[in-house]
Amino acid sequence: MASDAPAAAETDTQASNVANESGITPESLSKTLKEKLEAKYVDIEDMSGGCGQAFQAMIVSPLFEKKNSLARHRLVNSALKTEIAAIHAWTPKCFTSEEWEKRQRQ
Template sequence: MYSFLKKSEYSQGSGPVTQAEITNKLRQEFPQATRISVEDTSGGCGAMFNISIVTSEFKGLSVMKQHRLVYDILKEQIKNIHGLHLETRVPK
């Protein structure tokens, strides 16, 4: 038997996430970033995002640690996101 829950019943978040919200949060946390790109790929409803970050602040970190850092920063927003494609890099 399957139980179907409304989004509010399984998510602890406070509503739809916006590109601007994610972008602002990342710019605040990565002031040295040469690129922060956030794209809502869900047609504007805030369910799926492509995020790309290029910053020297990732220098010396494995890709896994870079991603963990971003996930930790966006932990509140991720509660309301169904899908996230993340690309992180150090500038060349």
């Protein structure tokens, strides 16, 4: 069964081409999260070596207040539905402002 999703790149040049084709970058993910989730802080790390296929994120949003981890992840996944469909791996870590401040003090 063939897939339209880009395969993992074998070289840096291929990685750059895949990232350019998908249009997904840490910056584009961050912008979307800030707009859709009113995120106060977003840090996106490309874990794929630049091919745009695996990302890890730290997200701080007031919308996470009084929500458990699953509900927070669902909010994030809903906000990035199109982007997540085009990448291989997505690992968000979601915090309220209070949780984030406490974490920074430790």
